[in-house]
Amino acid sequence: MKHFFILVTLRSTTLRLSVVLGLLAAILVSVPPLRGQERPASKATTSSPAPKIRASAVRVEMIESDEIKLPAEFQVALYENLIQQLEKKGDPWHVYRNGDRRAANLPGLVVLHSTVRGFKEGSEMKREVTTVTGATSITVHCQFTDSQGKVLLERDIDGKVRFFGANLKATYDFAKKAATFAHENLSAADGI
């Protein structure tokens, strides 16, 4: 009887072991193809990074909103936050404002044009009360051109406020993303 119990215990242990080993084998079989798929992508990103645009200064134009009716406070907040965030990034180029005479004939000047493509004004109260409704979102088409107007780089960047904060916080979110985009795609021109 005692031998029978030992035999049953041994058999159950081997059964468990075989199940565990089987699971491990299944995991190992499924993992290599995934790795294989990831590798070429990572190689592609590291081997050929997009060439950066050389800039000695950036001039930020006023936000345009011809197609979409944008309240004046949003327009001004987008513009001011964008300038603030571009300056905050600590890049070597100088940031000029729209109409600044000092940037008139500057070599290597990059001009940032921003046009509002989408705007949905939410409600701070709805956000705070319901959490899931009342989000504010802004989509802005950012275009980097040279001083002659030739487009160097463009992208749609959005700003959102979903949970806490005033509606104008969406402009801050946009500005942060736009400044990061500029930081990643512009490089300092020689001599600055």
Add this chain to the structure above:
Amino acid sequence: MLKAIGAILICLSTLPAFAQSTASPRPQAPVKSVDLVGLAGVKEHTGGKLTVEGGKLRFAHSKSTSEIAAITMEDVVTGNDSQRVVRGTLGTLSMFGPYGSGRFLSLFRSKLDTLTIQYRDTDGGLHGVIFTMPVGTAELVKQELIAQGARSSVPSAAEPAQGSSKAGATEEKR
């Protein structure tokens, strides 16, 4: 004799009206306001007092005073907004209150006016400033600024003293 007395009386009665129409707008009392964004050298959400005098918009806060000349202002626009009655640190803490009490407190809100100004600096660079202030004061400040040389893309209400700021703001939004 009677005619002469009548003429004098008529003249005297019209004098105050004449004086009212020709006198320059009286200096406005300081308006409690908050600089939301844009004022050079002032931290965001700084509270202070806004006055319009001597052709300048003056924002005085605890550390210093900032001034913007009215003639450099290209656009002055008013708007409206609302904010939580319970705000600041207490307001943030109340959001974590039990049984949704924080959410309930968010329903209590106070209305306020916004004043958005676009102006040029000495180099021609465009700046933008946004102030918030109590309801009914933004339109008065705007009127004062326009009287001192500022421009506005949105025509202001005809009677600033009678028409409420909210009405003006809704007109602008349209």
